[in-house]
Amino acid sequence: MAKGKLQPPRGTRDFFPEDLRLRQWFFEHCRAVAHQFAFEEVDAPIVEHAELFTRKAGEEIVEQLYHFEIHGRHLALRPELTPSIARMVMSRAGALRFPLRWFAIGQNWRYERMTRGRKREHYQWNAEIIGAAEVSAEAELMAAIFSVFGRLGLPPGSVKLRVNSRALLEETLLAGILRKRPEIFAPLCVIVDKLSKIGTDAVAQLLSDPAGPVGIAASDARDVVDLLSVQDLEAAVKNAPADSPSARDLGRLFALLDAYEISEHVVFDASVVRGLAYYTGVVFEAFDAAGTLRAVCGGGRYDRLFETLGGKSMPAVGFGFGDVVIQELLADHGLLPELSRPLDAIVFAMEDALRPEAIRWARQLRGTGQAVEIVLDPARLKRVYADADRAGARRVYLIGPDELERGVARVRDLQTGDERDEKLPD
Amino acid sequence: MAKGKLQPPRGTRDFFPEDLRLRQWFFEHCRAVAHQFAFEEVDAPIVEHAELFTRKAGEEIVEQLYHFEIHGRHLALRPELTPSIARMVMSRAGALRFPLRWFAIGQNWRYERMTRGRKREHYQWNAEIIGAAEVSAEAELMAAIFSVFGRLGLPPGSVKLRVNSRALLEETLLAGILRKRPEIFAPLCVIVDKLSKIGTDAVAQLLSDPAGPVGIAASDARDVVDLLSVQDLEAAVKNAPADSPSARDLGRLFALLDAYEISEHVVFDASVVRGLAYYTGVVFEAFDAAGTLRAVCGGGRYDRLFETLGGKSMPAVGFGFGDVVIQELLADHGLLPELSRPLDAIVFAMEDALRPEAIRWARQLRGTGQAVEIVLDPARLKRVYADADRAGARRVYLIGPDELERGVARVRDLQTGDERDEKLPD
Numbered sequence: 001m002a003k004g005k006l007q008p009p010r011g012t013r014d015f016f017p018e019d020l021r022l023r024q025w026f027f028e029h030c031r032a033v034a035h036q037f038a039f040e041e042v043d044a045p046i047v048e049h050a051e052l053f054t055r056k057a058g059e060e061i062v063e064q065l066y067h068f069e070i071h072g073r074h075l076a077l078r079p080e081l082t083p084s085i086a087r088m089v090m091s092r093a094g095a096l097r098f099p100l101r102w103f104a105i106g107q108n109w110r111y112e113r114m115t116r117g118r119k120r121e122h123y124q125w126n127a128e129i130i131g132a133a134e135v136s137a138e139a140e141l142m143a144a145i146f147s148v149f150g151r152l153g154l155p156p157g158s159v160k161l162r163v164n165s166r167a168l169l170e171e172t173l174l175a176g177i178l179r180k181r182p183e184i185f186a187p188l189c190v191i192v193d194k195l196s197k198i199g200t201d202a203v204a205q206l207l208s209d210p211a212g213p214v215g216i217a218a219s220d221a222r223d224v225v226d227l228l229s230v231q232d233l234e235a236a237v238k239n240a241p242a243d244s245p246s247a248r249d250l251g252r253l254f255a256l257l258d259a260y261e262i263s264e265h266v267v268f269d270a271s272v273v274r275g276l277a278y279y280t281g282v283v284f285e286a287f288d289a290a291g292t293l294r295a296v297c298g299g300g301r302y303d304r305l306f307e308t309l310g311g312k313s314m315p316a317v318g319f320g321f322g323d324v325v326i327q328e329l330l331a332d333h334g335l336l337p338e339l340s341r342p343l344d345a346i347v348f349a350m351e352d353a354l355r356p357e358a359i360r361w362a363r364q365l366r367g368t369g370q371a372v373e374i375v376l377d378p379a380r381l382k383r384v385y386a387d388a389d390r391a392g393a394r395r396v397y398l399i400g401p402d403e404l405e406r407g408v409a410r411v412r413d414l415q416t417g418d419e420r421d422e423k424l425p426d
Numbered sequence: 427m428a429k430g431k432l433q434p435p436r437g438t439r440d441f442f443p444e445d446l447r448l449r450q451w452f453f454e455h456c457r458a459v460a461h462q463f464a465f466e467e468v469d470a471p472i473v474e475h476a477e478l479f480t481r482k483a484g485e486e487i488v489e490q491l492y493h494f495e496i497h498g499r500h501l502a503l504r505p506e507l508t509p510s511i512a513r514m515v516m517s518r519a520g521a522l523r524f525p526l527r528w529f530a531i532g533q534n535w536r537y538e539r540m541t542r543g544r545k546r547e548h549y550q551w552n553a554e555i556i557g558a559a560e561v562s563a564e565a566e567l568m569a570a571i572f573s574v575f576g577r578l579g580l581p582p583g584s585v586k587l588r589v590n591s592r593a594l595l596e597e598t599l600l601a602g603i604l605r606k607r608p609e610i611f612a613p614l615c616v617i618v619d620k621l622s623k624i625g626t627d628a629v630a631q632l633l634s635d636p637a638g639p640v641g642i643a644a645s646d647a648r649d650v651v652d653l654l655s656v657q658d659l660e661a662a663v664k665n666a667p668a669d670s671p672s673a674r675d676l677g678r679l680f681a682l683l684d685a686y687e688i689s690e691h692v693v694f695d696a697s698v699v700r701g702l703a704y705y706t707g708v709v710f711e712a713f714d715a716a717g718t719l720r721a722v723c724g725g726g727r728y729d730r731l732f733e734t735l736g737g738k739s740m741p742a743v744g745f746g747f748g749d750v751v752i753q754e755l756l757a758d759h760g761l762l763p764e765l766s767r768p769l770d771a772i773v774f775a776m777e778d779a780l781r782p783e784a785i786r787w788a789r790q791l792r793g794t795g796q797a798v799e800i801v802l803d804p805a806r807l808k809r810v811y812a813d814a815d816r817a818g819a820r821r822v823y824l825i826g827p828d829e830l831e832r833g834v835a836r837v838r839d840l841q842t843g844d845e846r847d848e849k850l851p852d
Contacts, residue, residue, distance in 0.1 A: 005478065006517040008471045009501060014514050017466035017528070024467075036792040038769055038799040040443035041450075045434045045547060046472055046533065047492075047503065052431065066473075068494035071537065075435060077473065088440050091432040097817055099802055102443070107472065111497065121471060132802040136781065140800060143789075259782035260789065343464055355562060356685035359569075363686065366462040366573075373464040374566060376525055376558040391523060 011120030021339040023123065023323055027105050029151045030125040030321065037144045039101040039127055044084035046107060050076035052083045055308070057186050057277030058213055064110040077109035080276075081126040082302070082318055083309070089130055090311040098131030119324060128318035135249045137317045138282045138301065139256035145286060145297060145319065146262045152326070153335045159296060162269035163253070163284045166300070167246035168236060169273065172227060175241045177220045186277040187213035192228060193275040200225045233268040246281065253282060274298060278305040282317070288329050296329060297321035343393045344370035347409075348384045350400040358399045361409055364424060365397075388414060397422075437546030447765040449549060449749055453531050455577045456551040456747065463570045465527040465553055470510035472533060476502035478509045481734070483612050483703030484639055490536040503535035507552040508728070508744055509735070515556055516737040524557030545750060554744035561675045563743045564708045564727065565682035571712060571723060571745065572688045578752070579761045585722060588695035589679070589710045592726070593672035594662060595699065598653060601667045603646045612703040613639035618654060619701040626651045659694040672707065679708060700724060704731040708743070714755050722755060723747035769819045770796035774810045776826040784825050787835055790850060791823075814840060823848075
């Protein structure tokens with residue numbers, strides 16, 4: 001195998017023990033919060049029919065699909081979890097209790113150009129509430145997200161949630177610019193999502209490109225961009241038609257966030273629309289307060305995804321929370337824990353004939369839940385001690401001929417250096 | 427999306443909450459045992475360079491590879507975990523402490539013809555000891571396997587471990603039939619592994635096929651098949667050269683298994699050679715005692731894999747333990763647990779204006795670690811109770827205007843039907 005091939009494929013990660021401890025530490029916090037919020041965990045294949053993910057709205061996520069033909073089937077590595085979860089719900093809809101609260105923790109793949117800090121896979125905590133129409137569902141999800149931030153040790157205020165409503169934007173545009181072309185709202189959102197990456201001029205240009213999926217007049221494109229710059233809910237509501245239901249929803253959402261005591265960390269931001277075509281209502285993204293990192297997590301309401309997939313209409317809201325950006329943020333705050341390997345004991349038989357006795361000791365100690373190594377190949381005592389130190393073991397159990405005769409092991413505590421004889425309990 | 431596409435790709439599984447609880451129950455037992463045996467968990471990408479898995483020995487696992495070209499790279503879904511773990515070890519060999527004990531729990535893919543009970547993916551617990559030359563490592567792994575059987579509730583004797591040594595077979599054949607063609611030993615093993623599936627005649631025929639990878643004389647092929655029928659270690663040792671090191675190793679292995687108190691469940695079986703080309707020494711497979719299922723798990727020593735991958739020679743032994751056959755076995759024994767959803771409380775605000783109070787209650791209860799749902803959309807009380815029953819909730823917390831005024835919630839215990847007022851703790 002070529003030397004370069006010792007690395008995993010470009011943009012993917014190996015998880016050595018210390019890496020995996022960290023990943024599991026993060027997701028165990030997500031699991032604990034999901035448990036408190038009464039979510040049930042599910043899982044779907046990492047390979048799906050490509051058809052589940054291909055949509056025609058020009059989304060990046062579809063362009064970056066890892067897809068391939070194999071034995072006449074068109075398959076894809078999932079780029080996100082929501083479509084799989086929607087598919088599962090549809091396949092059993094009659095037998096499920098709604099609203100359901102499901103979460104999944106899994107790997108997603110995107111074939112993107114490699115830049116610093118970007119990867120082609122990440123693990124993601126996905127939580128979905130399916131079958132609830134009111135913004136109380138959005139509020140629950142946001143509360144769950146802040147609950148994880150708190151558990152990870154992030155100080156209050158270090159992460160801001162930016163919230164908008166696609167429905168509000170849609171109502172506003174449908175009452176004006178898009179009055180005659182409501183069908184271009186989804187591709188318009190896909191373009192608008194690029195705002196923070198490419199800037200207002202480029203977005204306006206894409207929106208007015210006559211060969212593009214939207215192709216509105218240049219002055220209309222400018223008006224759209226202006227609408228997005230609003231960072232004040234009242235001003236956004238003024239731009240919307242009177243008695244806008246989505247404006248009322250946003251007001252209710254903030255009132256609920258008050259009860260969760262997180263509203264001071266949630267801000268309205270009309271530029272947040274998210275890059276997925278299927279969102280229909282409230283959308284949100286969390287960012288570090290310093291604004292130096294990409295979105296920590298994001299989600300929104302997608303009340304029409306089930307119809308798009310050929311199912312019955314079903315209100316739904318969800319989010320994805322990846323393992324990459326949060327680790328950068330925690331590192332910036334010095335909050336990544338040192339998670340050392342638990343190694344309670346190393347058992348060493350000084351002679352080959354004493355191995356059965358060493359095994360008896362190891363079995364006994366393991367039976368009490370301790371993490372125990374047996375020295376497997378012949379070794380010198382001095383090397384065993386040095387190695388046990390290096391491994392961070394707590395104790396070494398030494399079985400020599402003399403110990404065997406007296407029915408004991410010689411136990412050295414590696415923290416204190418103390419030694420004593422210990423009897424094998426029955 | 428086509429109706430049939432509501433199912434995951436053929437041969438793959440969705441894990442609904444009850445399925446995932448079962449899968450996690452199984453792997454948590456594996457993790458607990460791995461912890462006691464001082465293994466550290468690692469993980470590698472599910473997509474690797476195809477080159478890592480392609481070998482020329484005619485193995486099924488290579489023929490069944492899910493592989494594809496994408497942007498000029500030849501990638502594959504991993505069919506097994508060992509090569510990825512070997513690659514990781516090679517990429518950091520200088521910085522690791524040996525012998526290392528690593529385990530991984532992950533999904534593997536094989537594109538095989540679909541028959542009853544066969545799938546194209548399975549999850550597998552993989553444990554490897556790398557850098558230990560003696561059979562004490564094999565004994566540790568076998569003990570870990572039986573420790574899991576015990577934790578799962580399988581009665582002693584319900585699973586048998588069949589053990590052989592490829593080295594013993596190799597020594598025996600190299601002293602005779604393969605004296606002049608030692609290089610065909612690995613492909614010979616790949617064919618011999620089909621014995622239980624296709625029978626002795628077909629194996630003898632494949633071995634003597636002049637167009638095949640082995641092509642030995644028909645009488646030699648018959649002698650090989652005869653060697654495989656031996657189920658008695660002493661008889662197998664008699665066929666081997668005098669002072670055979672691998673015969674001595676097998677004897678030592680059984681002595682160690684005595685100390686682990688599992689030797690009565692381990693039998694010598696010369697027909698076990700395993701289907702992977704890279705095994706070099708002891709090989710083993712666990713089967714249900716009734717002999718009705720495929721192998722529950724299997725593994726062996728692979729001292730030359732690191733060289734094959736272009737690295738330094740490194741003794742190593744490992745096994746894989748999948749999630750599919752063990753579930754069939756547990757089901758046969760009536761040992762699959764009923765794992766219900768934990769749902770401690772449902773909180774219900776009788777009026778929209780009372781939602782903030784319901785949220786306060788939910789936060790309080792969640793803060794104590796309880797799993798708590800909030801009723802998200804308006805509902806009638808009667809329906810909430812019926813639904814809570816169906817969901818298996820323990821208690822319903824009811825917030826009405828009267829309760830709010832008195833600073834309490836009305837709590838109904840769904841097991842006893844008792845109701846009482848409870849004050850929100852500070």
